Amino acid sequence: MSAEPIRIRPGEEGRLIVQIPYSPERVAKIKTVVGRRWHRQEKHWTVPRTDQTIGQVLALFPGEPVEIDLGLRPVKRAHCNRPTGAQVADPSVSENHPLLERVRSAARARHLSRHTEQTCSQWARRFMSFHGWRPVAEMGEPEIGQFLSSLATESHMSASTQNQALNALLFLYHEVLEKRIGLIQGVVRAKRPKRLPVVLTKEEVRRLLVCLSGTPWLMAMFLYGAGLRLMECCRLRVKDLDLSRNQIVVRGGKGDKDRYTPLPTAVKALLIQHLKAVRQQHEEDLRQGLGRVVLPHALERKYPNASREWGWQWVFPASSHYIDRDTGERRRHHLHESVMQKAIKEARLKAGIAKPASCHTLRHSFATHLLEDGYDIRTVQELLGHTDVRTTMIYTHVLNRGGRGVRSPADGLVDGLSPLQL
The missing domain is CATH 3.40.1170 (MutS, DNA mismatch repair protein, domain I)
Structure with missing residues (x-):
């Protein structure tokens, strides 16, 4: 640079x-x-x-x-x-503002995820930058209202992004500054649209998978075959795989919830080969005095040697090491999510799929195809890890619309017409 x-x-x-x-x-x-x-x-x-x-x-x-x-x-x-x-x-x-350090410390003290910690810190920084870096303690409801309104009117951000910013600022004031925020008036709310998820047909999923190979193919099979979120797949550990029962334990999913989901038997043989290669890599790291991975919460203090054990290793490890910011040790992280995102995009283009499919589309397709195969919605809700069944109900809208649920009146109109008349 x-x-x-x-x-x-x-x-x-x-x-x-x-x-x-x-x-x-x-x-x-x-x-x-x-x-x-x-x-x-x-x-x-x-x-x-x-x-x-x-x-x-x-x-x-x-x-x-x-x-x-x-x-x-x-x-x-x-x-x-x-x-x-x-x-x-x-x-x-x-970047090193004392208040931002307090935000990060408060998030860690409450065992929030690293992603949530970064999000709260980023919104706090944008809020202070918007108001010319005035002391945050001197500001309140009017300044928050001005900032949120600008997100909708000037930045044209979605309603979910605006709500995320509001929640981050409430965390800043309530948990960090210990200052209560009352009614925020005059906020221009972004309109929340109602969108249906992008869902691939089974044939489109097959075409997508044909264009993948190696680790991206294996991860795509986990996303589609087990309904995992992208980060849930990246953060899988060896101990979470039960090959004898063909099931996966998702630990600390969205909302810090655990759940069981099926392990696709179609990947079992290749998964065993993949784990052998990962174990050889881990043993080589151990011989070099490395082999540690980060453990959740305070487990590393409670079990100092657990981070070297095979069961705690990532199923999909990164190809290189990083320096842990807390301990200064060289460790191996899981595969970065952007690797899978790029692979899915390239495979979609290569397969000629016009739909704007992403990694999460495979999870949508998992749920929709289960409902098509006759599984009840409560079972699908449990496999997806949804707290409210109304979240899972979105996939019934996908099933009941279009050609599957309604016969177009135009079909009856043209039934008796010849190709020449058409």
């Missing part, structure tokens, strides 16, 4: 000029800013000149050198009652 700084300076009225040294990563980040424009001849980007945009651009490039024009000051927007003297912090401060 180049050491050339990112430069931010005033542009035409209401715009900021952002010059970034080229790299695909930086371009992908700047494209997330709403209202950005690329000027081909000048070879720079422009973004709306608002306090939120300045803070967002700075937060996109933490740790990188940034030069801001001395005459540039945060601009007060007409709809946002923000102090004109609010200053934007240096990007290196945003």
Whole structure:
């Protein structure tokens, strides 16, 4: 990466000029800013000149050198009652802000998942950046309302994303600052659409699987054959597989719930070969003084040697090691979810499937095909790990619509017509 700084300076009225040294990563980040424009001849980007945009651009490039024009000051927007003297912090401060460390500590103390910890921290950072890095303790319901409204009106985010931001801010105020938040008025709510899940037919699933091989094929069979979520599949440990009973124990699934789900017998032989290769890799790590994996909660303190045991190893381990941020040890993580996501996308395109199928589509297809095969909805609910049966009911809508549940009146109209008349 180049050491050339990112430069931010005033542009035409209401715009900021952002010059970034080229790299695909930086371009992908700047494209997330709403209202950005690329000027081909000048070879720079422009973004709306608002306090939120300045803070967002700075937060996109933490740790990188940034030069801001001395005459540039945060601009007060007409709809946002923000102090004109609010200053934007240096990007290196945003990532290591003391309040963000408190958010992460509070999440860990409550045994929240690493993903939830990161989400709460990210929304807290965006909230502070939106308000020019004012002290959060001095803000309350009006500032939260302004931030949530901007997500719907300016960023055009979905209702679920807006609700996620609200929950993260409530965690920030209630659990970290211990400040109660009352009724938040004047929030522009994003409309929550009703969507049906994307479901593949059995033939489409077969075509997709034909275009996969190796570990991605094995993981795809777990997603479709056992109805696992992507992260549940990535986080499977050897001890969670019961080959004698052909079942999988999903530990700490969504909502921190355990459940049983069937192990597809079609993968059993290849799974045994895969586990042999993984065990050889683990034994080689042990010979090099490695072989540790992270354990949930406080098990590592209770059983210091358990992280080296075969049963706790990942079923789908990563190809390289990482440095644990807490212990400083070299450990092996599970396979990153993006590997499977890319494999499914490439297989979908290769198979010529027009539907926007993803890894989660295989889970949707698992549930739908079970209902098609006559299994009752309570059984499917238990296998999917849904708390409420109404969540599982979405798959009955998929079954009962279209050609399966209703015969089109056009079919009766054309039955007596010849091909020439058609």
